[in-house]
Amino acid sequence: MSILSVSDLRVKLSGLxxxxxxxxxxxxxxxxxxxxxxxxxxxxxxxxxxxLAPYSGTVSFAGSPLDTRTFKRVQAGLGYVPEDRCIFAGLxxxxxxxxxxxxxxxxxxxxxxxxxxxxQRSAQKxxxxxxxxxxxxxxxxxxxxxxxxxxxxxxxKGLAPKVVTEVASALERVALAVPVLLxxxxxxxxxxxxxxxxxxxxxxxTWTGQSQTLLEDAALTKSLxxxxx
Amino acid sequence: MSTIVLLAVTGLGLAAxxxxxxxxxxxxxxxxxxxxxxxxxxLSLGAYATWVAAEHMSIEAAIAVGVAVGAGxxxxxxxxxxxxxxTRTIEQVLVTVGLSxxxxxxxxxxxxADPKPFPRPQWASGVLEVFGARxxxxxxxLIGAALLVFGALMAFLKWTRYGxxxxxxxxxxEMVTALGIDVRKAFTLVFAIGGAAAALAGALAGIYFTTVSxxxxxxxxxxxxxxxxxxxxxxxxxxxxAAIAVGxxxxxxNYYGTSGxxxxxxxxxxxxxxxxxxxxxxx
Numbered sequence: 001m002s003i004l005s006v007s008d009l010r011v012k013l014s015g016l017x018x019x020x021x022x023x024x025x026x027x028x029x030x031x032x033x034x035x036x037x038x039x040x041x042x043x044x045x046x047x048x049x050x051x052l053a054p055y056s057g058t059v060s061f062a063g064s065p066l067d068t069r070t071f072k073r074v075q076a077g078l079g080y081v082p083e084d085r086c087i088f089a090g091l092x093x094x095x096x097x098x099x100x101x102x103x104x105x106x107x108x109x110x111x112x113x114x115x116x117x118x119x120q121r122s123a124q125k126x127x128x129x130x131x132x133x134x135x136x137x138x139x140x141x142x143x144x145x146x147x148x149x150x151x152x153x154x155x156x157k158g159l160a161p162k163v164v165t166e167v168a169s170a171l172e173r174v175a176l177a178v179p180v181l182l183x184x185x186x187x188x189x190x191x192x193x194x195x196x197x198x199x200x201x202x203x204x205x206t207w208t209g210q211s212q213t214l215l216e217d218a219a220l221t222k223s224l225x226x227x228x229x
Numbered sequence: 230m231s232t233i234v235l236l237a238v239t240g241l242g243l244a245a246x247x248x249x250x251x252x253x254x255x256x257x258x259x260x261x262x263x264x265x266x267x268x269x270x271x272l273s274l275g276a277y278a279t280w281v282a283a284e285h286m287s288i289e290a291a292i293a294v295g296v297a298v299g300a301g302x303x304x305x306x307x308x309x310x311x312x313x314x315x316t317r318t319i320e321q322v323l324v325t326v327g328l329s330x331x332x333x334x335x336x337x338x339x340x341x342a343d344p345k346p347f348p349r350p351q352w353a354s355g356v357l358e359v360f361g362a363r364x365x366x367x368x369x370x371l372i373g374a375a376l377l378v379f380g381a382l383m384a385f386l387k388w389t390r391y392g393x394x395x396x397x398x399x400x401x402x403e404m405v406t407a408l409g410i411d412v413r414k415a416f417t418l419v420f421a422i423g424g425a426a427a428a429l430a431g432a433l434a435g436i437y438f439t440t441v442s443x444x445x446x447x448x449x450x451x452x453x454x455x456x457x458x459x460x461x462x463x464x465x466x467x468x469x470x471a472a473i474a475v476g477x478x479x480x481x482x483n484y485y486g487t488s489g490x491x492x493x494x495x496x497x498x499x500x501x502x503x504x505x506x507x508x509x510x511x512x
Contacts, residue, residue, distance in 0.1 A: 050407060052403060069411075070403075070406045071407075071410055074408065080407045082407065086404040088400050089400065090396065090400055091393070091397060091400075099394065
């Protein structure tokens with residue numbers, strides 16, 4: 001059973017074809033990893049799913065086609081954590097969280113339980129946080145609301161190993177309650193979190209299956225992702 | 230000493246007018262990426278609406294009518310002409326420039342091209358003596374109005390949800406949308422706020438210059454654009470600081486140099502800021 005179905009997704013940016021008819025399903029539970037080499041179209045796929053990149057094709061969420069407007073997709077229950085965090089540097093941590101809160105009872109207990117530092121630094125300008133703290137804030141923003149799918153783009157990019165572990169642990173706990181579509185380059189994190197995997201190459205889906213199957217096959221991993229593990 | 234005080238207060242009065250026009254312009258550009266050349270039209274509409282309304286009611290009520298007309302016009306322009314053109318910058322510029330020209334022509338057709346005498350309320354008449362300088366009260370009225378608008382805008386930005394959305398949207402509009410917020414409502418709101426502030430500037434400019442003419446909006450808009458660029462797009466404190474710098478520079482150079490030299494110095498200041506801090510003083 002899938003929560004998100006993407007069919008024949010095509011994206012053209014600045015005259016260049018980025019995605020050439022991408023189709024895949026995201027499982028209604030657990031973490032589905034979207035993998036691929038640099039430039040394969042992973043981030044563009046997520047942006048199209050969120051309505052942030054113009055596309056042709058269909059994106060269905062819980063069996064229904066999604067509204068074309070991004071804010072409506074988010075209100076429908078798609079939580080988005082972009083690449084490079086995109087926190088609001090000039091706002092405080094508390095203001096970043098307040099802005100993201102869409103419900104009458106935002107789940108601050110969950111956010112501060114996972115990331116106690118955010119509570120301690122609530123009055124601090126988000127731009128003065130470390131990279132890891134900014135990532136926690138970016139994740140915290142979507143966890144405040146009762147989302148039905150989290151779309152997360154490279155949450156461990158550029159983080160110190162200790163913070164990578166912290167973020168992965170948080171995602172592991174979050175994924176018990178909400179399905180996640182995850183773009184991630186760190187295969188150790190993928191191994192720890194993902195049950196399913198989709199591999200993109202040159203804007204096309206080249207492999208789908210259980211992530212364990214992919215990651216346990218060194219030759220397959222090397223040929224699809226260009227890295228060993 | 231008295232000359233310096235008079236020049237300083239007059240410069241601050243002029244700065245107040247620039248700030249009232251520039252603050253809305255800055256927020257609209259910072260949030261919505263719209264370079265609104267029709268912003269001066271909201272000022273002119275506010276001034277003429279006040280002028281017309283003042284024949285039927287007190288000047289205070291007439292100013293309120295003018296502000297409402299300016300805000301309403303700004304909302305209509307945003308909804309009807311700008312909203313279909315977001316992300317199409319060239320078309321936006323063409324539409325707002327065209328609207329500005331058409332608006333001035335319309336005002337000329339209805340009210341004539343010649344300046345009309347503007348009603349002068351009792352509270353803006355007379356002079357005050359400060360450090361030996363006899364300063365017309367209307368300067369203090371302008372400064373007081375700008376301080377009130379500045380305080381109200383800062384409170385709005387700091388303490389309201391829409392203020393938070395505007396501050397975040399100035400940084401990264403796409404991400405605001407990606408948090409499930411319909412940022413277009415904030416666009417309409419900042420247009421309304423900008424239109425209201427510009428219309429207030431129009432009414433106060435009428436009191437200060439003692440006349441109202443269709444060209445008033447356009448001439449003040451030029452300096453408002455300079456203030457916005459110097460202050461930094463989307464920054465209300467930046468606009469306030471830049472307006473003070475521009476107003477004082479103009480007054481002092483025009484008095485101690487030759488007439489018109491103040492405007493040249495303002496353009497030189499703009500060039501220096503663009504070279505040293507291209508994003509403006511506050512960014």
